[in-house]
Amino acid sequence: MLKRTFACAVAAAALFAASHAIADTKDKKIALSNNYAGNSWRQAMLRSWDKVTKPAVEAGIVAAADPFTTAENQVTEQAAQIQNLVLQGYNAIVLNAASPDALNGAVKEACDAGVVVVSFDGIVTEPCAWRIAVDFKQMGKDEVLYLKDKMPQGGNLLEIRGLAGVFVDDEISKGIHEGVAENPQFKIVGSVHGDWDQAKAQAAVAGILPSLPEIAAVVTQGGDGYGAAQAFKAAGRPTPLIIMGNREDELKWWKEQKDANGYETMSVSIAPGVSTLAFWVAQMILDGKDVPKDLVVPFLRIDQDNLEQNLANTEAGGVANVEYTAEDAQKVVDAAKK
Amino acid sequence: MTAVSPARFLRAILPALSLAILLIAVYHLNPRAISPLGFQLMFNLAIPIALATIAQMCVITVNDLDLSIGAYVGFVVCIAATWLQEIPVLGLLALIGGILVYMLLGALIHLRKLPSIVVTLGMSFVWLGLAILVLPTPGGQSPGWLAALMKYKPPPIPFLGGLVIPFPILAAVVIAAVAHVGLMNTSYGSILRGSGGNPKAIERAGWSLLKTKVTMFGLAGFFGMLAGLALIGLTTSAQANVAERYTLLSIAGVILGGGSFVGGRVSPVGAVIGAMTLTLAASFLAFMRIPPDWQIGAQGAILIIVLALRAIIDRLEKPI
Known part of the structure; x- marks a missing residue:
């Protein structure tokens, strides 16, 4: 009798504890x-x-x-x-x-x-x-920190910015410039506004490319990496390391390049x-x-090893x-x- | 003295009736909303809309339409959140300047016989531009006294059993009473309405139409300014396009409240009730869980139903 009561009490307590954990x-x-x-x-x-x-x-x-x-x-x-x-x-x-x-x-x-x-x-x-x-500023800085690990010798950077006058654009750009200031082996040799749009980014990059020396990497804000890659290809210049922004077309391009020639980069966005x-x-x-x-x-950062998995989960035209x-x-x- | 015809009586109480029906419907959906706190929350954004509606009504009285009132209210909000807060004298001057511009517009529209829709549509861009110049990015802060006023909770009334009248209701009654007495119960008020109803007769009787137009536009500027001050008191912080919707809401409020676009036929009490009805309609639709994409349409449907009822009543008035 006593034993049974005790068992009941234990069961009730366990039940109570379980419901307490999730159901407050x-x-x-x-x-x-x-x-x-x-x-x-x-x-x-x-x-x-x-x-x-x-x-x-x-x-x-x-x-x-x-x-x-x-x-x-x-x-x-x-x-x-x-x-x-x-x-x-x-x-x-x-x-x-x-x-x-x-x-x-x-x-x-x-x-x-x-x-x-x-x-x-x-x-x-x-x-x-x-x-x-x-923390958009940190996002910009993270891009430069990745480049620092990837190419310790440094090099010339092309910056693609977002929509002029928008808070987010200012913050990401500030972060990038802060990162570059701390790592003087990098130098931003050109800066264009791509408005977070592949077509605009492609046109802007195509416009500035002839005036630029060799570019080691392109720092971006997302939605502009694929356009930048197309501009480099059209100009017949070697494709630099282009940071991506988690858009489906960017990830797909990256995958193609990775399979073809082992291209390496990273992709980051919210x-x-x-x-x-x-x-x-x-x-x-x-x-x-x-x-x-x-x-x-x-x-949400995508690297070389989890690219395929993230690309599979991203719907066409999405993020x-x-x-x-x-x-x-x-x-x-x-x-x-x- | 003739007895008031039933049709006329019906038309007069139609705005109040629509509001009452909506209130009952809201009670049915969400009894919690019919409480002092509920009225405070549902109606406090109705105060600036009611004031903007009165401003619009002043312009409609003289057969004009103000398409800039929303942008003007936004301009006042931006001035109040910046200059009025930092340098009160400068802020006050800017606000008075706004009213003067309204008076000038009235004179311009009358003297050059310009269509008010075109002039005020143009002015809406001017006000928006000025607001953005004053406050390029959202921010600023409302003067403390304005925020305190809009948060005011009236004390319970002892002889009504400790009943608390929520501030928005109190404010609506005051606004309606002031506008009603000024426009409907004074002799110059009837001249003002007459200049919309029958301008020729008023002119022949020796009154200046220029003066009535300037007065009414000036009053519109004044009430629009009050609307902006009330709005900044509620939001506590400003943005240039904060009152974009007020232009259409204020016109709808005047019409819903029994006014007509022409003929000086307006009703200040009806206009305030119309503004409250529109605000409550939004709450009602939210409580109904109607998806927001449909809410604008549903709000329009309510407007059409009330106008259809009015048309039926008008037909009653003229027996075939």
């Missing part, structure tokens, strides 16, 4: 407030959200994880959307914001109503919200699946875990993607605590 947030609702869905990156972001949150809801980790996108990418529209989400009783709002500042009023109101706000990609400056930011990272961070906060307010998105798990989120949080 089982009655919490999380919403995604997204300002724009008009390009392939954002579409992939929404698909990733669905792919990760649907099983999470079915497994009872959270009660709901609904995506909402505003139609017109307008600040006032998104502010109203956030207020409606608060009224609908969501416990957390994962936010890709239309403006870094102009949503602060609505975000503060949500915080005051006890709602957790986690912003990512398009982050907000309101102190009560969490931020999962992209995975649209970062929305799922924000989801897990929101879940952790709702679970009562201690999460620092400022987190950094890990880059290499990865969905994050709760463990990945924990790692990001731990890194921020250090």
Whole structure:
């Protein structure tokens, strides 16, 4: 009799412990407030959200994880959307914001109503919200650091920039220039704007190539590597090491070159699946875990050995993607605590 | 004195009726929303829209249309977040300058007989350009007193059983009352409306049409400025194109509230209710889980339904 009671108690305790581990947030609702869905990156972001949150809801980790996108990418529209989400009783709002500042009023109101706000990609400056930011500057610097390992003797670099006047372009370029300043064996001999577009990048590179000495490597921002390769080929010049940006056409070209002549490079960008990272961070906060307010998105880097695997997972015309798990989120949080 | 005809009565209460039906529908979908906090959240963005709607109504009263009001509100937001915050005198001067430009436009449109749509469409690019010059990238900060005012929570009223009237409702009542008394209950108000309804008669009676036009455009500039100040108080930070949608929302609000494009037939109370109805319609559609791509269309459908009802009522008025 006593033995049986004890066994029951153990079983109950085990059950309790098991449910405790995953289900503290089982009655919490999380919403995604997204300002724009008009390009392939954002579409992939929404698909990733669905792919990760649907099983999470079915497994009872959270009660709901609904995506909402505003139609017109307008600040006032998104502010109203956030207020409606608060009224609908969501416990957390994962936010890709239309403006870094102009949503602060609505975000503060949500915080005051006890709602957790986690912003990512398009982050907000309101102190009560969490931020999962992209360190674009580090991304630019990482490119030069890779080149340093690859060609210690240095050489001439051609820089392809993004859209002039955009914050992201400035940051990546700053990182590249900082990396070059620390490694004087490299020298940027030319710089063009490719607008993150293969055709524009090809035209821009073709225009500047005749005036340039021999180029050892091309540092890029993504969406421009394939165009650069085509320009070098058309000019009949040897193909330099071109850093890629995770686009499908870039990875495909790289694979062809690798199979033909053992071409080596690397590719780096932000995975649209970062929305799922924000989801897990929101879940952790709702679970009562201690999460620092400022987190950094890990880059999705593709190297020589995992090229085939990433290319297989990337759809035609798309961007290499990865969905994050709760463990990945924990790692990001731990890194921020250090 | 004749008794008010049923058709006229119906038309007058139609805006309020649409708002009431929407409120009931919202309650049905999400009872939590019908609470002081719910009203605060659902309607606080209605305050700037209501003010922009009153501004638009002033222009519509004199048979013109202002396609620049959204850009102008954005301009005011940018001034308020930068100059008004750092150098109050300069900010104040810029805001007064904005109203003066509006008055000048009124004079220009009247004297040169220009179509207001063309002039104000052109001005919308000027306002947007100025806003971007003042604040090239999103940012700035609202003056503390504005943010405090928009966050104001009125104290409970003891003799109504501790009822709390949410600030947006209070503000809407004040805005509607001020505009109603000014335009509908004063003698110069009827001259102003008359200059839209029958300009020739007003001119023959010895009133200056130039003066009425300048007054109404000036008032539009004034209310547009209030709309911008209210908006920056809510968002706390600025962006040049923050109020882009206000142009169409304000026109829809005036029409939804019982106004007509011509003939000086406007209703300030109706316009404020119209603005609130449009704001609530957006919340309602969000609660319905209608995908955002359809929401704009659904908002338009609500507008068409209300206008169709009005057409039916108008037909009642003229028995065949």
